[in-house]
Amino acid sequence: xxxxxxxxxxxxxxxxxxxxxxxxxxxxxxxxxxxxxxxxxxxxxxxxxxxxxxxxxxxxxxxxxxxxxxxxxxxxxxxxxxxxxxxxxxxxxxxxxxxxxxxxxxxxxxxxxxxxxxxxxxxxxxxxxxxxxxxxxxxx
Amino acid sequence: xxxxxxxxxxxxxxxxxxxxxxxxxxxxxxxxxxxxxxxxxxxxxxxxxxxxxxxxxxxxxxxxxxxxxxxxxxxxxxxxxxxxxxxxxxxxxxxxxxxxxxxxxxxxxxxxxxxxxxxxxxxxxxxxxxxxxxxxxxxx
Amino acid sequence: xxxxxxxxxxxxxxxxxxxxxxxxxxxxxxxxxxxxxxxxxxxxxxxxxxxxxxxxxxxxxxxxxxxxxxxxxxxxxxxxxxxxxxxxxxxxxxxxxxxxxxxxxxxxxxxxxxxxxxxxxxxxxxxxxxxxxxxxxxxx
Numbered sequence: 001x002x003x004x005x006x007x008x009x010x011x012x013x014x015x016x017x018x019x020x021x022x023x024x025x026x027x028x029x030x031x032x033x034x035x036x037x038x039x040x041x042x043x044x045x046x047x048x049x050x051x052x053x054x055x056x057x058x059x060x061x062x063x064x065x066x067x068x069x070x071x072x073x074x075x076x077x078x079x080x081x082x083x084x085x086x087x088x089x090x091x092x093x094x095x096x097x098x099x100x101x102x103x104x105x106x107x108x109x110x111x112x113x114x115x116x117x118x119x120x121x122x123x124x125x126x127x128x129x130x131x132x133x134x135x136x137x138x139x140x
Numbered sequence: 141x142x143x144x145x146x147x148x149x150x151x152x153x154x155x156x157x158x159x160x161x162x163x164x165x166x167x168x169x170x171x172x173x174x175x176x177x178x179x180x181x182x183x184x185x186x187x188x189x190x191x192x193x194x195x196x197x198x199x200x201x202x203x204x205x206x207x208x209x210x211x212x213x214x215x216x217x218x219x220x221x222x223x224x225x226x227x228x229x230x231x232x233x234x235x236x237x238x239x240x241x242x243x244x245x246x247x248x249x250x251x252x253x254x255x256x257x258x259x260x261x262x263x264x265x266x267x268x269x270x271x272x273x274x275x276x277x278x279x280x
Numbered sequence: 281x282x283x284x285x286x287x288x289x290x291x292x293x294x295x296x297x298x299x300x301x302x303x304x305x306x307x308x309x310x311x312x313x314x315x316x317x318x319x320x321x322x323x324x325x326x327x328x329x330x331x332x333x334x335x336x337x338x339x340x341x342x343x344x345x346x347x348x349x350x351x352x353x354x355x356x357x358x359x360x361x362x363x364x365x366x367x368x369x370x371x372x373x374x375x376x377x378x379x380x381x382x383x384x385x386x387x388x389x390x391x392x393x394x395x396x397x398x399x400x401x402x403x404x405x406x407x408x409x410x411x412x413x414x415x416x417x418x419x420x
Contacts (some may be wrong), residue, residue, distance in 0.1 A: 001141040001281040003316040003419055005386050036143040038180045038242075038275055040318045040382050045393040046334040053235040054186040058219035058228070066211055066232045071346055079338035088338070092346045095333040099396070102180050102242045102318075102382045104275035106145050111273050113185040116239070133391055135318055135384035137277055137281075137417055139143055141281040176283040178320045178382075178415055193375040194326040198358035198368070206351055206372045242320050242382045244415030246285050251413050253325040256379070277417055279283055 004032035004136040011129050012048075012122035014090075016064035020055045021132065022117045025103070026110045028134045035108045037138015042100040044131060047090040047124040049097035055117040067093050067123075090123035097121075105138065144172035144276040151269050152188075152262035154230075156204035160195045161272065162257045165243070166250045168274045175248045177278015182240040184271060187230040187264040189237035195257040207233050207263075230263035237261075245278065284312035284416040291409050292328075292402035294370075296344035300335045301412065302397045305383070306390045308414045315388045317418015322380040324411060327370040327404040329377035335397040347373050347403075370403035377401075385418065 006028045012019055025039055041050050053059055070093065077088020101118060104111045112118065120132055146168045152159055165179055181190050193199055210233065217228020241258060244251045252258065260272055286308045292299055305319055321330050333339055350373065357368020381398060384391045392398065400412055 001143075001419075003281075005316060005384070036145060036275075038277060040384050042382075042384050042391060044391055044396060046332060046396040051235050052186060052239045054219075054231055056219070056222050058217065058222040059231050059235070061218040062228050063232055063235050066236070070210065070350065077338065078341040079334075079336070082336050082338040088342050091334055091339050092343055095331050095339075095343050096346070096377065097236065098238065098378065098381060099332045100382055101238060102182075102240055104145070104180050104182050104273050106273070106275070111182060111184055116184060116186040133384050133386070135316075135386070137318060139141075141283075176285060176415075178417060191375050192326060192379045194359075194371055196359070196362050198360070198362040199371050199375070201358040202368050203372055203375050206376070210350065237376065238378065241378060242322075242380055244285070244320050244322050244413050246413070246415070251322060251324055256324060256326040279281075 001139045004034060006134045008132040011127060014122050014124040014126050017122045018060055019120045020117045021120055025118055025134055029105050029110055032136050033140055034136055034138035035140055036106060037136055038102055038104050040100060040102045040135045042133045047087060047094050048120060048122050049094050050101040050120055051097060052116045052118055054115040055119060087125045090125060093123045141279045144174060146274045148272040151267060154262050154264040154266050154268060157262045158200055159260045160257045161260055165258055165274055169245050169250055172276050173280055174276055174278035175280055176246060177276055178242055178244050180240060180242045180275045182273045187227060187234050188260060188262050189234050190241040190260055191237060192256045192258055194255040195259060227265045230265060233263045281419045284314060286414045288412040291407060294402050294404040294406050294408060297402045298340055299400045300397045301400055305398055305414055309385050309390055312416050313420055314416055314418035315420055316386060317416055318382055318384050320380060320382045320415045322413045327367060327374050328400060328402050329374050330381040330400055331377060332396045332398055334395040335399060367405045370405060373403045
């Protein structure tokens with residue numbers, strides 16, 4: 001039983017930009033040579049989240065649209081008075097969805113449905129370089 | 141320290157049908173003989189989720205109703221143009237809530253409140269056979 | 281590889297009161313002497329949740345306000361007929377957000393952004409004494 005730590009680095013565009021990171025998490029598992037365990041995937045930062053989705057163009061519109069109704073752009077956010085910035089809605093969406101997803105792997109394969117991908121979703125209001133942590137716990 | 145993998149199989153009715161799987165997760169822990177650790181419970185598929193709730197008839201109405209306001213039935217979903225199906229709202233709810241819940245166990249018992257059950261909730265628009273993964277990490 | 285179990289105890293005020301528990305989780309990691317692994321943080325009970333947020337006064341207003349629109353106070357909840365209580369909205373918010381957050385630690389440090397704190401959020405309608413479980417899995 002051991003741990004295996006890796007960081008994924010990529011840039012994302014903000015405003016609900018989604019990145020499919022399924023293959024990169026599988027690569028970390030393969031590199032680790034672990035066959036049974038779990039992958040804890042976590043974003044350090046408070047304007048992005050991780051979840052799973054069927055990663056196709058329709059839902060790439062539908063899902064952000066639903067979130068934008070929960071935390072609309074044209075609404076007053078007290079957060080803006082703290083820093084004089086504009087991303088109050090980004091924080092609200094990220095805290096609602098949470099910073100992590102934990103996924104089992106079995107026989108060396110990350111478990112997910114055929115039409116289910118692991119995504120990072122960037123809620124910030126500008127493009128950013130992002131870092132996502134993958135901490136595996138498992139055995140060979 | 142070891143892992144213990146199990147799959148739960150059941151059918152669910154769709155349209156926010158909830159299944160209380162608390163006892164089945166406890167059974168997996170008991171079978172594993174692990175006493176300290178965590179249970180990562182995960183649904184492969186993008187139209188169902190896992191969470192905890194007080195599993196009583198009132199909340200079985202209240203909780204789906206709140207989700208139906210976030211992703212209403214009578215709304216346009218771009219997802220329907222991809223596959224010509226009707227479950228855009230199912231995907232939106234599932235991605236919002238996430239595919240997994242991770243729960244500690246201690247002294248051989250799954251930790252949860254007296255009025256807190258672990259549920260699978262099926263957001264799809266038709267009955268389906270479901271598979272839920274339980275990956276334990278722990279020690280005896 | 282080992283597990284390390286700890287409970288945090290504190291009181292919270294209800295009605296979306298947030299408690300920053302970042303330092304207390306770090307203390308558990310430090311006490312455990314584990315350096316690589318994950319912390320599974322879980323609330324037993326169905327009217328509180330865990331997430332991360334930039335813990336500043338503005339978002340302490342914005343985030344609850346968004347949740348209060350999802351589960352408004354002045355709405356009918358079938359839950360109230362079961363127990364003749366008043367916290368249907370508390371349950372809806374807690375089940376939506378989920379009972380746990382799982383966070384990696386690396387080189388002895390809990391991973392989180394500079395402006396990202398781990399919080400417990402109390403959705404109940406009255407002050408309560410709360411218990412939060414921290415189950416670590418990791419190695420020295």
